[in-house]
Amino acid sequence: MYFCIMEKKIVIMGATSGLGLNLAKMFVAAGWKVGACGRNESALARLKAQEPSRIVTAAIDITAGDAPERLERLIAELGGMDIYFHGSGILRESDFEATIATNVGGFTRMINAAYDYFSLSRQPARIVAISSIAGTRGLAELACYSATKAYDATFLEAMRQRAHKERLPLRIVDIRPGWTRTPLLDGDKHYLFEMDEETVCCGIFRATLRSRRVAIIGLRWQLLCALQHFVPAWLWERIHLPLWRDGRN
Numbered sequence: 246m247y248f249c250i251m252e253k254k255i256v257i258m259g260a261t262s263g264l265g266l267n268l269a270k271m272f273v274a275a276g277w278k279v280g281a282c283g284r285n286e287s288a289l290a291r292l293k294a295q296e297p298s299r300i301v302t303a304a305i306d307i308t309a310g311d312a313p314e315r316l317e318r319l320i321a322e323l324g325g326m327d328i329y330f331h332g333s334g335i336l337r338e339s340d341f342e343a344t345i346a347t348n349v350g351g352f353t354r355m356i357n358a359a360y361d362y363f364s365l366s367r368q369p370a371r372i373v374a375i376s377s378i379a380g381t382r383g384l385a386e387l388a389c390y391s392a393t394k395a396y397d398a399t400f401l402e403a404m405r406q407r408a409h410k411e412r413l414p415l416r417i418v419d420i421r422p423g424w425t426r427t428p429l430l431d432g433d434k435h436y437l438f439e440m441d442e443e444t445v446c447c448g449i450f451r452a453t454l455r456s457r458r459v460a461i462i463g464l465r466w467q468l469l470c471a472l473q474h475f476v477p478a479w480l481w482e483r484i485h486l487p488l489w490r491d492g493r494n
């Protein structure tokens with residue numbers, strides 16, 4: 246008898262640094278073929294050199310109009326796509342235009358492109374994206390970032406409804422990590438309930454393959470986010486969450 250075991254393929258947008266980079270390595274180690282993307286070409290080349298036969302790379306800027314075409318070309322080179330994982334995002338409160346262009350404009354552009362691909366293929370597939378615990382409620386110090394992350398979560402929820410309406414065998418997963426020490430965070434600050442990258446990436450890896458629609462990474466963040474939903478608006482406005490403190494120790 247002849248068995249054909251198809252190689253699974255994942256595209257990771259934002260695989261040049263932090264969570265996306267770690268996740269790319271985990272999927273390669275688990276035997277997947279990985280399409281790694283981001284703007285930093287030397288980081289992509291370094292990643293590819295680790296396992297050239299299992300990694301295909303593409304320089305993609307999600308804020309650029311040609312990003313969906315570049316994604317399409319990468320998928321063809323990879324030989325298909327079972328999971329689209331969106332890990333690209335920035336936290337630059339002083340530059341609200343770049344934050345919105347990346348976390349809202351780029352996010353929408355790429356989730357739509359992945360959705361269009363899966364709606365044509367109609368194969369069982371997944372779109373997985375990282376939003377954030379910061380999107381649970383508006384945060385004074387991170388007004389723009391928290392709003393963009395709330396947008397991402399709502400957009401994913403809407404796409405889930407659309408997939409259901411269109412009877413697509415598509416699972417859409419929203420991953421919300423708590424603060425994790427990656428280059429995204431300010432190196433001079435210590436963040437509330439900060440977690441290490443490896444632990445968080447293990448949680449993200451599991452959540453990417455599981456059936457839960459929303460996965461909050463970090464037990465303390467699961468509790469804190471659940472509590473935040475019960476806080477009335479008049480009280481939330483008086484609460485000042487100590488999101489970070491200066492000094493790493």
Ligand SMILES: NC(=O)c1ccc[n+]([C@@H]2O[C@H](COP(=O)([O-])OP(=O)(O)OC[C@H]3O[C@@H](n4cnc5c(N)ncnc54)[C@H](OP(=O)(O)O)[C@@H]3O)[C@@H](O)[C@H]2O)c1
Pocket residue numbers: 258259260261262263264265282283284285286288305306307308332333334335336347351375376377378379421422423424425426427428429430
């Ligand atoms: N670290 C945390 O505490 C934390 C917590 C909750 C949620 N998150 C979210 O998790 C995601 C990953 O964050 P991280 O901590 O891993 O940060 P990171 O190390 O700074 O990585 C960010 C990734 O986004 C990519 N990116 C940024 N702008 C892009 C653009 N215009 N086009 C394509 N890719 C772009 C970067 O690639 P290039 O620079 O090569 O383009 C990089 O690979 C972000 O969405 C972040 O908001 C992080």
